[in-house]
Amino acid sequence: MTWMKSYRKELWFEIPSRRGFVNITPQVRSCLADSGIQEGLVLVNAMHITASVFINDDESGLHRDFDQWLEQLAPHEPVSQYDHNNTGEDNADAHLKRSVMGREVVVAVTRGKLDFGPWEQIFYGEFDGRRRKRVLVKIIGE
Secondary structure, eight states: OOOOOEEEHHHEEOOSSSSSEEEEEHHHHHHHHHTSSSSSEEEESSSSSEEEEEEOOHHHHHHHHHHHHHHHHOOOGGGGOOOGGTTTTOOHHHHHHHHHHHSSEEEEEETHHHHHHHHEEEEEEEEEESSOOEEEEEHHHH
């Protein structure tokens, strides 16, 4: 009988600006190595409703395109355009951006490696930064 293993770790980020993207693939690979899991699944999810985890290419022009596109879809200002901000918050746009970019990713683990397609990397997307936020890495398998 083979027993399924489980591994959990929180990664913490504090982006100094309001918005930003960080390639977290190296940290997820490190978690996978620490877990000892050879076959299974990795779940990586943002634990805050104004941040995102997504998979895409690690190309700076694309990241600028994401930032500009998201700001066109849900501009931060004027903050008065959002009902949510009537609560005293100023981050309604960040909630909308997170909804577009997604909460989590799941990646297959094959022979102890993240089983990516070409150019795929895992990113943390921050839309209301300047404070500490966490990302959960949960790995299950054998």
